């Protein structure tokens with residue numbers, strides 16, 4: 001029988017210690033406003049920049065920001081959705097929580113898409129929203145929205161502060177929760193009175209919350225069983241996801257793959273965790289991933305999943321997914337275990353720590369025939385799909401060519417931010433990632449409009465790296481106002497809009513599954529080059545294949561931001577494709 | 591009681607949480623998001639200050655219940671959640687019935703029904719009486735059906751509260767979690 005519970009008052013009182021364990025005070029200042037406390041708390045957490053937009057209910061915090069503008073840079077976005085996505089882009093490449101800020105009501109609701117995106121893609125962001133004064137809560141006051149209620153299902157944690165004294169601890173908890181365990185978005189809603197009240201500020205970092213168990217020690221029994229399965233496997237196969245990126249386990253993945261001879265494939269969000277040139281790397285999983293890794297998932301005998309969550313875009317129909325395989329699943333989040341795919345061995349742990357523990361137990365193995373299978377499939381994919389994508393006989397260039405050329409010119413070393421659609425799939429298929437933390441995309445939510453603001457956040461987070469935004473003509477129009485941020489703060493992001501004059505991915509589905517009935521995918525575009533130029537960004541349009549190489553050079557050589565519109569083949573399709581709701585083995589090459 | 595479909599089971603979920611505003615929504619959202627109807631829900635403070643207990647009764651399949659409970663435990667302010675089938679818990683519900691006082695005056699039948707059902711009268715007013723019965727849902731429903739002919743003015747039933755049979759303490763569970771965790 002399952003173990004059950006009985007409460008005993010005396011014992012519980014001694015067992016359950018205080019709710020939050022806080023560190024020693026690291027900043028103190030007497031008699032300051034809640035608003036100043038917000039800013040000091042952010043500084044105490046090492047925050048260098050904030051993406052936001054002011055308004056009535058957050059004005060005291062903006063007033064405090066004015067005093068600290070030399071220490072905390074605020075980037076004024078053009079729409080709060082952009083603030084959330086910029087914080088996400090920053091977090092992905094900087095490996096720490098991004099911060100965004102908005103006023104109550106519409107300011108806060110505009111953040112929602114970005115928060116939902118961060119939730120499903122496990123991205124640590126801390127959102128701070130202003131709220132009407134405490135005495136006005138629940139009165140339908142001007143710009144009052146129940147932001148706590150609205151954001152509840154899409155935040156890892158949220159909290160409404162109604163007194164200034166609560167601010168330091170709430171923010172300390174926010175950073176701790178956002179960045180520990182499986183990361184995610186956190187929202188702190190601060191009523192206006194709490195921003196103006198005066199109190200004695202003291203900041204302590206949050207070390208522990210008694211109801212929250214973010215990470216487990218590696219269970220050596222489970223590691224032992226995993227090692228046994230892998231050591232006795234005939235056709236082992238490792239799948240890596242964003243957990244590898246979040247835990248920084250790239251080196252460990254490589255060591256395990258090299259020692260145990262296991263082929264490795266990546267999910268969309270795991271891309272760049274392993275160089276595509278590594279001999280053990282066999283490709284990209286999922287709906288538009290590579291042929292071999294998809295088909296051979298159903299032929300391996302041990303499926304070793306590391307920091308990935310068996311999303312339906314990876315598994316296709318579950319009742320025909322890897323049924324023959326014994327599954328080992330490493331994930332930091334216990335709720336992911338057995339959620340979609342039943343596991344033989346579950347290792348609930350940080351990916352890096354688990355792989356470190358596993359490595360010494362693995363035997364040196366080689367699977368030449370098994371590895372050859374991947375190459376065979378990839379050769380078929382090359383012949384049927386890739387070669388045609390790279391050297392088409394179409395008058396206009398294809399997206400794949402653009403990405404391929406860009407990849408060669410940057411040697412796979414750039415950070416590639418992508419939006420959502422065909423260009424996203426083409427960019428992630430064909431960019432030959434050779435550097436970790438280089439892939440910034442909206443995976444779980446598939447949020448059009450993500451790319452431009454996320455690329456801004458990424459460039460601010462990693463000014464030392466080339467950041468290239470690859471966006472569709474449709475998605476660009478969802479957040480193109482953020483060009484204003486690039487203009488105002490001189491952020492040298494390189495932008496490529498792949499213009500097929502269609503909502504291409506939807507058009508592809510209409511072609512394949514709706515009898516070519518092109519319903520509302522034919523989008524009339526403005527003159528993008530003029531728009532970019534209006535924002536003071538050097539811009540160019542490429543309409544011929546011959547101009548492409550030189551235009552990319554110009555983009556890459558530019559010291560400032562640069563905007564390149566590439567007119568691409570209109571009715572191009574992304575293949576291979578596992579049609580939604582079918583078996584991965586039924587992946588189509590055309 | 592709502593009928594079980596397919597391979598559904600009835601589960602009582604006990605959730606121990608911090609006593610925080612908004613947790614109720616967080617927890618109910620886990621069910622509503624999966625279109626699971628909550629058959630009964632009770633929230634109460636435990637004898638331990640600051641810790642609340644949610645008792646939730648739902649119907650779902652054995653392969654889904656674990657997934658759902660892990661989603662509940664994942665919430666930052668949830669200490670621990672447990673799920674039980676009916677044979678693993680001692681549970682009760684409380685029902686109150688309001689009847690016109692004259693039904694007692696006019697016949698001995700109601701009195702007999704109360705005695706047979708182990709129900710008791712908790713209040714007598716000039717116009718109405720209030721009867722209380724604790725028991726399982728079938729028992730409180732049975733009493734309701736028997737009283738119906740005499741004119742039940744009002745009938746209200748609480749959610750299920752439950753005590754688990756096995757003896758392992760929450761504190762021990764938490765200690766175990768603590769031991770396998772790093773912070």
Ligand SMILES: Cc1ncc(C[n+]2csc(CCOP(=O)(O)OP(=O)(O)O)c2C)c(N)n1
Pocket residue numbers: 419420421422423424446447448449471472473474475476498500502503504505506
């Ligand atoms: C906010 C949002 N709305 C709608 C969709 C559905 N959708 C997915 S891809 C796509 C088309 C994208 O068109 P475009 O940006 O031009 O990219 P392309 O596929 O042509 O490369 C649409 C509408 C979405 N993912 N996100």
Ligand SMILES: [Mg+2]
Pocket residue numbers: 421472473474498499500501502503504
């Ligand atoms: Mg398009």
